[in-house]
Amino acid sequence: MAFAKSKNQMVTEAHTSKYRRQPDTDLSRMEIVQGAALCFEERGYAATSLDEVAARIHSTKGRIYHHYASKAELFFDVYRTGMTENFAAIAPFLEGEKPPIDRLISMVRAHIKSVIHTRPFQKVVGEGVDLMRRGSMPATEHAILEELASLRDAYSEHFMEFMSAARADGDISYKNSKIALNQLFMCMNGPITWFSPRKGQPEEEIEMLVDECAAYAMRLLGYSGDLPQLFP
Numbered sequence: 001m002a003f004a005k006s007k008n009q010m011v012t013e014a015h016t017s018k019y020r021r022q023p024d025t026d027l028s029r030m031e032i033v034q035g036a037a038l039c040f041e042e043r044g045y046a047a048t049s050l051d052e053v054a055a056r057i058h059s060t061k062g063r064i065y066h067h068y069a070s071k072a073e074l075f076f077d078v079y080r081t082g083m084t085e086n087f088a089a090i091a092p093f094l095e096g097e098k099p100p101i102d103r104l105i106s107m108v109r110a111h112i113k114s115v116i117h118t119r120p121f122q123k124v125v126g127e128g129v130d131l132m133r134r135g136s137m138p139a140t141e142h143a144i145l146e147e148l149a150s151l152r153d154a155y156s157e158h159f160m161e162f163m164s165a166a167r168a169d170g171d172i173s174y175k176n177s178k179i180a181l182n183q184l185f186m187c188m189n190g191p192i193t194w195f196s197p198r199k200g201q202p203e204e205e206i207e208m209l210v211d212e213c214a215a216y217a218m219r220l221l222g223y224s225g226d227l228p229q230l231f232p
Contacts, residue, residue, distance in 0.1 A: 029067050031057050037078045037120035045075055045127055072141050076148065079128045082121030083151050089114035094158060100165035101172065101223070107159060109214045111188050116206060122192050125152070156181060163221065173222035180221060187217040 035057035039048045050071055054061045068074040089110040093103045115122045129152070131137055132145035160181055166172045174180035191213060197206055218225075 028063065031059075032064055032067060032074070033078055033081055034120075036074050037081075037124055040075060040078060040127065041120040041123040045071075045124075045131065050074070072137070072144075075124065075128070076141075076144055078121055078124045079148055080151075082118060082125045083148070083155065085118045085121060086111060086114050086155060090158060099171075100162045100169060101225075104159070104162040104166050104172075105214065105218060107162065108184070108188060108217050109210055112191060112210045112213045112217070113206070115189055116191050116195060116197065116210065119192055119196060122189070126189075126192070156185070159184065166221075171223065171225070172218075183220050184217055187213065187220055 032053065036048075036053045039053050039056055042048075043052070048071070050061050050064050053074070054064055064074065068077070090107045093106040093110065096103065098106075128145055128148060132142065132149055135142060137145060160177065163172065163174075163180065163184075164177070167174065191209070195209065
């Protein structure tokens, strides 16, 4: 079953194009973002200073200011990077001929794998959501958080689209779409809080964990298919 490109998909593509960082020839910006993600993950936005980010990447604060005007601007770029990684993970499954249920399972699995491998960035996304809800940032910065929230909404809509199609096909069953979507994301994002790959851990072990989490996520949606065959 092929899906026509929906309005939400077009909105998503516009957002990901808008927020994708421009490449640096010396990769200095990527190094800053990666270091900042680790600092924000460990200490949170308020407690993290640009001096700490500079120390993390063995550089100077001036190098950071070459790319970012403020700590908030850097935080937002880490947030955007986390979302861009998630969009890239599910992109291969948004179009194609496979049934909606197969594509939904693939998207669930891809999301879980993405959040495991980009955990520091996903923790920043979560903190950004909390900062927006608390209204603890100045108005101009809060407006950026709201814009980023719309990016998250567009991402979620992709899952809702295939959930609805799979339910219409009788492959899954749930009553309230909003509750089902929220529960799905709670399950898919669970590894952010309780799992961190150990150094040198075989990818096969991570794949097994992804499969197990995906199985639980699909059960939440009332899927009763043979999961071991779907997750070899």
